Amino acid sequence: FINRVIHAHSTPYKLLALFSVSGGGLVAFSDSQAESGRHGVEPSQKESKKKLVVLGTGWAGTSFLKDLDISSYDVQVVSPRNYFAFTPLLPSVTCGTVEARSIVEPIRNMIKKRSGEINFWEADCLKIDAANKRVFCQSNLDANVVGSNEFSLEYDYLVIAVGAQVNTFNTPGVLEYCHFLKEVEDAQRIRRTVIDCFEKAVLPGLSEEERQTNLHFIIVGGGPTGVEFAAELHDFVQEDLVKLYPSVKDLVKITVIQSGDHILNTFDERISSFAEQKFQRDGIEVLTGSRVVNVSDKFINMKMKSTGEVFSVPHGMVLWSTGVGARPVVKDFMEQIGQGNRRVLATDEWLRVKGCQDVYALGDCATIDQRKIMEDILTIFKAADKDNSGTLTMDEFEDVIEDILVRYPQVELYLTSKHLPDVTYLLKDAQGNEREEVNYEEFKSALCLVDSQAKSLPATAQVAAQQGAYLSRCFNIREQCETNPEGPRLFRGSARHQFRPFRYKHLGQFAPLGGDQAAAELPGDWVSMGHSTQWLWYSVYASKQVSWRTRFLVVSDWGRRYIFGRDSSRI
Ligand code: FAD
Numbered sequence: 001f002i003n004r005v006i007h008a009h010s011t012p013y014k015l016l017a018l019f020s021v022s023g024g025g026l027v028a029f030s031d032s033q034a035e036s037g038r039h040g041v042e043p044s045q046k047e048s049k050k051k052l053v054v055l056g057t058g059w060a061g062t063s064f065l066k067d068l069d070i071s072s073y074d075v076q077v078v079s080p081r082n083y084f085a086f087t088p089l090l091p092s093v094t095c096g097t098v099e100a101r102s103i104v105e106p107i108r109n110m111i112k113k114r115s116g117e118i119n120f121w122e123a124d125c126l127k128i129d130a131a132n133k134r135v136f137c138q139s140n141l142d143a144n145v146v147g148s149n150e151f152s153l154e155y156d157y158l159v160i161a162v163g164a165q166v167n168t169f170n171t172p173g174v175l176e177y178c179h180f181l182k183e184v185e186d187a188q189r190i191r192r193t194v195i196d197c198f199e200k201a202v203l204p205g206l207s208e209e210e211r212q213t214n215l216h217f218i219i220v221g222g223g224p225t226g227v228e229f230a231a232e233l234h235d236f237v238q239e240d241l242v243k244l245y246p247s248v249k250d251l252v253k254i255t256v257i258q259s260g261d262h263i264l265n266t267f268d269e270r271i272s273s274f275a276e277q278k279f280q281r282d283g284i285e286v287l288t289g290s291r292v293v294n295v296s297d298k299f300i301n302m303k304m305k306s307t308g309e310v311f312s313v314p315h316g317m318v319l320w321s322t323g324v325g326a327r328p329v330v331k332d333f334m335e336q337i338g339q340g341n342r343r344v345l346a347t348d349e350w351l352r353v354k355g356c357q358d359v360y361a362l363g364d365c366a367t368i369d370q371r372k373i374m375e376d377i378l379t380i381f382k383a384a385d386k387d388n389s390g391t392l393t394m395d396e397f398e399d400v401i402e403d404i405l406v407r408y409p410q411v412e413l414y415l416t417s418k419h420l421p422d423v424t425y426l427l428k429d430a431q432g433n434e435r436e437e438v439n440y441e442e443f444k445s446a447l448c449l450v451d452s453q454a455k456s457l458p459a460t461a462q463v464a465a466q467q468g469a470y471l472s473r474c475f476n477i478r479e480q481c482e483t484n485p486e487g488p489r490l491f492r493g494s495a496r497h498q499f500r501p502f503r504y505k506h507l508g509q510f511a512p513l514g515g516d517q518a519a520a521e522l523p524g525d526w527v528s529m530g531h532s533t534q535w536l537w538y539s540v541y542a543s544k545q546v547s548w549r550t551r552f553l554v555v556s557d558w559g560r561r562y563i564f565g566r567d568s569s570r571i
Contacts, residue, residue: 049074052475053135053153055125055329056161057084057107059461060363062546063468064159065111065118069476075118076153080140082107082122084546085184087461089554091228091512093187095194095236096566100184102553105546123151128158128333130356157358159471160333164324164344164364164459173295178320181225190319194233195570197316198241201248208251213314215252218300220292221321222256222263224511227275229319230256231514234282240565255285255313257292257302259322264511264519266458271511271519274529278513324459330365343367349501351471360471363464367457368502374447380404381443391437457504466504474499510537 050073054061057079065077083104092098111118123137135158139149166182168174179193180186194217200206201214217233219226234254242249256263256279263279263286264272279286293301299312326334326344334340337355345361346354346369353359354369384392384400392400429435457463477486477499487497508522510533518534521527528536538558545551 050156051076051154052157052159053078053155054159054161055079055135056163056363056365057081057120058161058163058363059084059087059464060161060163060468061159062107062110063465064161064362064472065114065468066472067469067476068472070114070117072479073157073475076155077107077111077118077120078123078125078135078137078153079107079120080122080124081183082120084110086545086550086554088541088544090181090184090187091225091232093184094181094190094229095232096191096568097232097236097561098554098557100188102550102557104184105550109547109549121151121153123149125162125329127329128160128336128359130158130333130337130359133158133358155358157475158360160330160345160353160359160361160365161363161464161468162327162330162365163464165327166320167323167325168320169322171292171294174292174320177295177297178220178318180320181229190229190317192570193317194236195568198245198248198568199570200316201251202245211248212251212253213298214316215248216313216315216317217252217254218313218315218318219254219256219321220300220318221323222258222260222286222288223266223321223323224264224509226256226258226319226321227263228512229321230254230279230284231512234284235514236566240568244568253285254283255287257287257290257300259289259291259305261288263288267509267511267519268521268525268527270527271521271529274519275511275513278515278517282514324364326365350474350497350499351467351502362467362471364459377404377447378440378444381440385440390440392440393437394435397438460509462507462509463504467502470502510540512537 052073052075054064054075054077057077061077061079062084065075068075083106086103086105089098089103093100093103107120111120121137121139122141123139125135125137127136129136133156134152134154136152137150139151141149166180168178179190181190197214197217201211206214219230237252237254242252258265262269262272262276264275267275276286287302289305290302291305293303293310295301295318298314300315300318301310301312303310330345331340334342334345337353339346339355344364345366347361347366348354349368351360351362351366351368353361353366380403381392381400384396384403427435427438474481481487481498485496485498487499487501489496506523508520508526510518510520512518512534516534517530518537519527519529520533520536542551542555545554
């Protein structure tokens with residue numbers, strides 16, 4: 001909605017669009033950052049290649065490397081996994097719809113095309129020393145490594161793309177007794193556990209209640225991953241396992257626990273209610289408004305938010321899928337640079353880590369900080385309020401909005417803006433009449449309200465890949481932009497930013513719901529649901545594969561499943 005109206009160039013909606021800025025929002029460039037961004041390089045230094053260290057081979061890291069012009073950089077890549085994993089298909093791996101090896105691409109396959117000029121080291125980065133521009137790493141190859149498995153690398157530029165880890169919110173028992181779905185190994189482990197639960201449930205000598213407990217699958221978190229796993233599991237059970245374990249087919253139960261009021265609450269309401277109705281028809285229980293208090297090997301304890309009642313449910317398997325948090329190396333780095341109180345690393349809109357030089361962070365481990373954006377917007381408002389009355393006429397306000405849009409052409413819509421609070425009260429009074437003046441305090445509180453709702457860009461592959469592509473472009477044109485900066489005007493003065501800021505382009509999102517049905521939210525407020533959307537999902541996910549090899553493997557896995565069903569061996 002906002003997307004459409006911003007193009008109509010009507011001021012009130014420009015205002016709303018401005019409020020809707022999230023991670024793709026406005027940031028002013030401080031003078032010191034401007035200096036560091038231009039990197040005054042001596043001619044002699046230009047001859048030698050700059051040392052560029054990249055941490056991580058996920059969506060952000062590989063997308064950065066894919067188009068990087070390596071002629072001017074000595075590139076070293078560090079990651080504990082020597083492959084890239086196509087994470088959107090991980091839920092399919094949990095039930096054998098797609099095999100694990102079909103969704104991974106060896107990183108050495110990807111870099112061999114770059115004539116050996118990119119070095120890859122299979123190791124964890126344990127510490128970043130920004131003051132001395134060095135990273136400390138340890139190989140995770142356990143047995144029989146001859147020589148030291150620790151090393152350090154010096155860098156001129158560091159790109160942090162290490163992703164995130166699951167967030168347990170310190171809930172007791174979660175680490176010990178829950179499954180997670182972040183890595184390929186997690187998906188393989190879940191697949192084995194599901195089969196184990198069925199094998200246990202059919203053992204002789206068990207009571208009906210014990211069989212039921214073994215077959216109670218609980219998913220904590222009603223976001224896209226939790227919902228997709230529930231749907232995959234339901235299909236696996238109904239299409240394959242009930243035929244193999246007919247004696248217990250009526251005892252299987254799948255429950256999704258969601259602390260909010262609806263599942264898929266970052267999606268359009270229509271999708272959320274379509275999913276809930278479909279799950280109800282499929283017999284998947286959705287428990288909303290409940291929070292998990294602790295988990296043990298046999299029970300999961302929950303608290304109803306409305307009544308405070310605590311109750312216990314026996315389980316055979318629990319999947320914990322409730323959001324992400326920073327990895328230890330990132331937490332440690334955040335402490336060093338004064339960002340210790342944050343959830344993930346804060347960057348500016350050029351993806352530079354705030355508080356240190358020549359370090360960039362992208363993907364799930366970082367977020368673009370909005371505080372500065374808000375401060376700048378308020379400064380512009382105050383500057384326009386020449387008589388210090390605390391209010392602006394609508395004409396003056398219109399100029400302010402124009403000014404903000406001119407200064408920051410990067411103003412971008414945050415596509416989930418329909419979930420943001422309504423701030424039209426700035427423009428209309430309680431009776432719905434157009435206001436004549438806009439008050440500073442109301443303007444500020446509206447900004448804060450929206451800021452609190454639109455905290456950051458979503459932690460998705462789409463954001464990570466776009467950030468990687470953006471950053472590699474900046475690295476490729478670094479030299480030419482030193483003399484011809486391409487970015488918008490600096491907030492103060494007439495100089496320009498070296499590069500254009502990062503702009504996120506939302507291309508839509510899918511939610512596979514099982515039974516060969518999916519829901520999709522597409523740009524322009526389009527919503528599509530049902531069987532035809534599942535075919536759209538197949539074509540998009542096939543086309544997004546990183547190589548022809550994985551594309552072939554994934555498509556043939558889908559075909560194999562149609563013809564032979566899923567493999568239920570526990571290997
Ligand atoms: P990752 O892809 O997680 O990559 C991080 C990399 O860093 C990995 O190579 C890792 O091995 C490496 N690393 C970790 N620790 C270290 C260390 N100490 N030192 C060096 N390297 C390290 N997004 C979508 O847009 N659409 C979807 O449909 C979708 N579905 C998803 C389904 C599931 C089950 C999951 C888990 C995620 C899904 N996502 C989806 C989200 C998406 O996968 C993430 O947003 C994306 O992977 C983030 O990319 P990244 O590069 O930041 O992190």
